[in-house]
Amino acid sequence: MGGAMIIEVAQQIFNGIVIGSVYVLIALGLTVIFGIFGIAHFAHGSVAMFGGYLTFYLTQRFGLSLFPGMAIAMPIGALLGILIERLAYRPVRDDPHINAFIIALGLTMLIEGADLLLFGADQVVIPSSYRSVINIAGLAMVELRIYVVLTTCALIAAMTVLLSSTRTGKAVRAVAQNRSAAILMGVDVEWVSMVVFAISSALGIAAGALIGALFAVAPGVGEGLVVKGFAVLILGGLGSIPGAIVGGIVLGVSETLAAGFISSAYKDGIAFLVMILVLLFRPEGLLGKR
């Protein structure tokens, strides 16, 4: 009895890590943009959904499998990110932040609408062949779910290397720390803005593709996704990359545990309640310093 319970909990935690790693990808994109521009990029969820649909389209149209499809979709997403920065956010760069947020709301509608127009209103699941189940000590792990976690780890590693060891990464960090000082030191802020939006959108696209393979892509999913992304940011502290990773896993695990042991209908509500509580009682985030 006790053993079965432990396995059940472990199973839910594993599922939580899988979902949490998708949240991490979403949150990383949001946190980098927030850290550098102070923009709450609300349209990020619909960008991710665009990625899910695009990957589905690529797999259907060209017969690609999941990961090659995702690899092609990511640069397209990066391009979309650059467009968003250039056309929508840059004109309001010097306006009050509320304007950028309203732009983000407008972009959300715009991209959701474009998704509907390009891909239709159907719910789609990206087909993948990784369906075999690996059993370790009673823990059932679907191959795909393991690959999702590994992909997330690889993307986090790639991003960390990019930010810590390249010249561009140095410039990004400089702008995040002190924008005007970075400009005075000759950092090309326009280039940094482009790079940041490209990376963040590519990560969002990857998250959308993984969601599409794990569950499904459907209109309206993006909104819930981006709010969860913000929930992660709030758990981990706005602008913090380690915070986004920890927060994503915490949110994913608490959500699956809530779904498994409390109520699956209210699992999203529970996630939002956790976020509201953290925000009200520890607004600097779980990892933040007081």
Next chain:
Amino acid sequence: MTKSNIAIAVGACVLGIVLLALPSILTVPYFLHLTILSLILVIVAQGQNLVQGYTGYVSIAQGGFMGIGAYCSALLSVKSGLPVWLSLPLAPIVCSILALAVGYPTLRVKGHYFAIVTLAYNMVIFIVLLNFTSLTGGEAGIPNIPCMENLRLPWGEISFTTRTGYYYLVLVVAAAVTIFCALVVHSRIGRVMIAIRQNEALAEAVGVATWRFKLFSFVASASLAGLAGALYAHFTRFINPTPFGVDQSLNAILAVILGGSGTLAGPVVGAFTVIFLPEYLRIAETYRLIAYGLILVLTTIFMPRGIVRIASQIARWRPKVSTRQ
């Protein structure tokens, strides 16, 4: 009285006459239907304007509060058999109590945090409306919501089951709400709200208990949304959770931004634009989102001060006459 004041007074009179005569002018019943929906959105947008336009806090919970108001009044009249004239005013009261409870802790956070938390509130409300089936009926909603009882007046009886009757009711409420907002904005409360928007730290430093005013504007906006939701429920006579999602909150924000945030006429112009523009453009549901999004982005970039201010700028514009000989 200055020239511009006379112009405003004349304009208001003309608008009043047009609004009163509207049911006889509009021959297509559908347009009257849309006008009623616009007036309901005016009520929501005036509240949104108090909290967003004047106080500078973007609340994305108006749709949720509308839902609470709608379900509150509908359930009280359907399940408890309460007369609609009693259940309707209870909706904003319930909303304001709720807003008071959640608003106090929420208003400690600022800017983006505040927007995101209120958005989460809206999502929680939506999830509860959808899943608390024993009370709300879930996706299937509540059918057969009664309309207001007829009103007996010395000169006859008014029925609200017709569109015309309901139109006048909503018109009176929307006008009263606009007047209420005008009084608030022009009082000390309104000036403090603007001060908070412009520089909250400074307002606090000179000894203003800003939290009271922030709480007031948040609660006022929530209760107005609740009132609008109740009016919506008794107008459509059927509700389910769909119209009370985040989209509805975005509509309220869109109305405020488009019309002109921080002006009294802005939410009115904005609400009518939001409801009528897609009908006028005759665009399908798919393009509606794109058009709305595009309009929101373009408005924020190119005319962040809204239609009303642009219009008054155009009205005041005089060709520059060089005084130099």
